[in-house]
Amino acid sequence: MSHDRFRGEVRDWLAAHLTGRYADLAGTGGPGREHENVPLRMEWERELGAAGWIGLGWPEPYGAGADVARQVAFFEEYAHAGGPGRLSHIGEYLLAPTLIAYGTAEQRERFLPPIAAATELWCQGYSEPGAGSDLAAVRTRAVRDGDGWRITGQKVWTSLAHIADWCFVLARTDPAAPKHHGLSYLLVPMDQPGVTVRPITQITGTSEFNEVYFDGAYTEAANIVGAPGDGWRVATGTLAFERGVATLGQQVGFARELDAVLAAARASGLYDDPVHRDRLVDAWIGLQVLRHHALRTLDAPSAADPSVAKLLWAPWHQRLGELALAAGGPDAQQLFLFTRADTIYGGSNEIQRNIIADHLLGRVSRRP
Known part of the structure; x- marks a missing residue:
């Protein structure tokens, strides 16, 4: 076709x-x-x-x-x-590619069909109160208990946890191992004793994400992706998928938001102001840059490309929130307030710059 x-x-x-x-x-x-x-x-x-x-x-x-x-x-x-x-985007764009790349045949057979049918939803158990951008500092623990694992700890900023059936959790299974080692990637059912979800109420009055507490929550040994201690490799693989093709889906929302801002600017007369019209044109150009960067890096991505993408879209989206507020007034407050977090969540922009620097310096050090 x-x-x-x-x-x-x-x-x-x-x-x-x-x-x-x-x-x-x-x-x-x-x-x-x-x-x-x-x-x-x-x-x-x-x-x-x-x-x-x-x-x-x-x-x-x-x-x-x-x-x-x-x-x-x-x-x-x-x-x-x-x-x-x-x-279902967390299951479709994050977990499913991770299982295809790192999971077992049994895991793919068990989890991919319900994701494809949207009969099971997923959330991501990465960030913690003391380990947001510094993901390797997670303190949630998992210990062997017979034929499974017992998980204890806290995750935060967990989108969809209040409706999710499963969570993929990065937990420390070897506390004596160095920081980036001793971590494991576990698939944990949410509907069980020992899992408590508390929505985080924002200044908007709504709850877009949650705190999740694990108090001896259980998952079977078969629900570990990769080997025990291999969690950092698997987790960073998931992050690469998060900023791969999935970014095109994110830009779907951005395009819709930009259309709404343009409509509000025309209705309010803001579009007739040359300064604001230039800002709106810059926003449209920026969205095209995001799109073409995503397309350019999909075929042959480098380790730094996801971080570059984050540095492109997060400030762009914040500027769009400012434009929305100028054009739409109080009706646009929700978008404006939400975009304040863009440079923090998903790995702060400062951390992304460090990743890019490490990648470039590593390439320099490997030159003959």
């Missing part, structure tokens, strides 16, 4: 399905609005799964094996149609 024909197929499907009870989902659930219409968005996820749109970029036989151009076409058409913010 040609790319144009595929794009038309996506467009037609969305036009036929984002109707009726799903019509009200258009444009909802974006950054700072993840709390909106969750039950209906969950049904929408299952609609996507039944049609084969989840796992589009997974290699065969796990998914459709769509090339980058087809994945881009899906993301773009989804944005144009006003598709709601996704609830």
Whole structure:
């Protein structure tokens, strides 16, 4: 099938399905609005799964094996149609590629089909109160208990934990090992004694993420990805997937937000002001830079590319939040407030600069 024909197929499907009870989902659930219409968005996820749109970029036989151009076409058409913010993205874009790369055949057989069908949701158990950007400093512990592991500790800023069925958890299984060693990557069921989820109420009055407490929570030994102590390698692999093709999905939301800001600027007359019009043009140019950087690095990514991408999109999104506030006034406060965290979460921008520097210095030191 040609790319144009595929794009038309996506467009037609969305036009036929984002109707009726799903019509009200258009444009909802974006950054700072993840709390909106969750039950209906969950049904929408299952609609996507039944049609084969989840796992589009997974290699065969796990998914459709769509090339980058087809994945881009899906993301773009989804944005144009006003598709709601996704609830299964952590499983689809983070865990699934990790299991395909590092997991066992049994793990892939057990976990990939429910992700593809959107019958199981996932959350990410990385950040802790004392280990956010410094991920290797996690203190959550896991100890062997018969045929499984017992997990004790706290995670924070955990998106979707309040509705997730599973969490992939980075935990310390060998406290005597050096900082980046002795970590393990565990798949932990959320619906069990010993797991407590507490939503974090923001200044907006909503809760986009949570604290998660593990108090002797259990998972089977088969639910470790990689070998015990191999968690750092697997966890950083997940982060690379987070900023790979998944960034194209993120840019879907950015494009929709920019369209809304442009509409508000025209309605308020802000677009007629030359200074603000230049800022709006710069925002559009910046979004094209984000897109082309993502496309350029997908085929042959380097270790520093994900960090470069973070340094590109986080300040851009903050500037968009400022523009939204200028154009839309109080109605745009939610987006503005949400973007204040962009340079912190997902690894602070300072940490990303360190990663880039380490990568470049490492390349220099390896030269003959």
